[in-house]
Amino acid sequence: MVKSLFILSIISSSSLLAVAQDSAVVKSTQFTDSVIKYNTQPIKKLTPQQIKSRVRLVAAANIIGYGGTMIGLNAAWYANYPRSSFHFFNDNNEWLQVDKVGHMLSAYDESRGSMELWRWTGIDRKKQIWYGGLSGMAYQTVIEILDGFSAEWGFSWGDMSANVLGSAALISQELAWNDQRIKLKFSFHKNSYAPAMDLEQRANDIYGKSEWERWLKDYNAQTYWASASIKAFFPKANLPEWLSVAIGYGAEGMFGATENYATNKDGQVTFDRRDIKRYRQWYLAPDIDFSRFKTKKKGLKFLFTVLSAFKFPAPSLEFSNGSFKVNAITF
Structure with missing residues (x-):
């Protein structure tokens, strides 16, 4: 959980900067007698070349930013502990499961920040949701794999399940309501x-x-x-x-x-x-x-x-x- 918050504090702070940018689309809200309907209205028409350029920029930012973060985490954290062959570790009964809820939050917020970056690119709405939504789970999975090679910890299925739930919480709401x-x-x-x-x-x-x-x-x-x-x-x-x-x-x-x-x-x-x-x-x-x-x-x-x-x-x-x-x- 501590490593998850470390990753979250770095990735989310940079990813959410996309919210402050000139977004390609904006959600407008229409209230009816029974439900709230969310419509996506274009506020700035992007050319295919602009979309492609933004996609490359976001993809590069994700690779470089996350790669650099993981190198830093490895140097600051894993390098101080002995390595081992890949193994599993059951920590489901630890910390009254507060750490598991923390994993869920980390995956959710990382997914949310990443989705805003993909929204900025102007790509198809469902791609924004799936690319962004799966990012949080992907970030956390890499941490679990590193844990699996550390003698101090191990790959935790409990942590992994919480990571999946966090990303699923974002994806399901966006697909159902186009809103969190x-x-x-x-x-x-x-x-x-x-x-x-x-x-x-x-x-x-x-x-x-x-x-x-x-x-x-x-x-x-x-x-x-x-x-x-x-x-x-x-x-x-x-x-x-x-x-x-x-x-x-x-x-x-x-x-x-x-x-x-x-x-x-x-x-x-x-x-x-x-x-x-x-x-x-x-x-x-x-x-x-x-x-x-x-x-x-x-x-x-x-x-x-x-x-x-x-x-x-x-x-x-x-x-x-x-x-x-x-x-x-x-x-």
């Missing part, structure tokens, strides 16, 4: 751990000390959301288009992959806090879909698209440990 009515989102809050109980030191060891490392690694502080546009599903509702409702998933109390217990190479216990309960958290909260704000300014359009990948902080209803509670604000 349900967006997968991410939120993070900085956790403070008790130094006197050795929890801060344990968190530093497994999650890192810097804000960047904690953002990538601290599963206790990450929440993943499925945020649905209310107006898209209920066009008669007298509600703003940007208003959404989100269901979130997170977990707490994790100081190890499967248990809060660790030993060193000699078998000596270095951490034992099995008394701390590991538990899941479910949330229901309002949200804002910034991508549904209308603007002709390219800078704002790009900013709104980036912001639409993150859950807006808001009050929430939480279900955990068998009971409900209301949170004044959830990040």
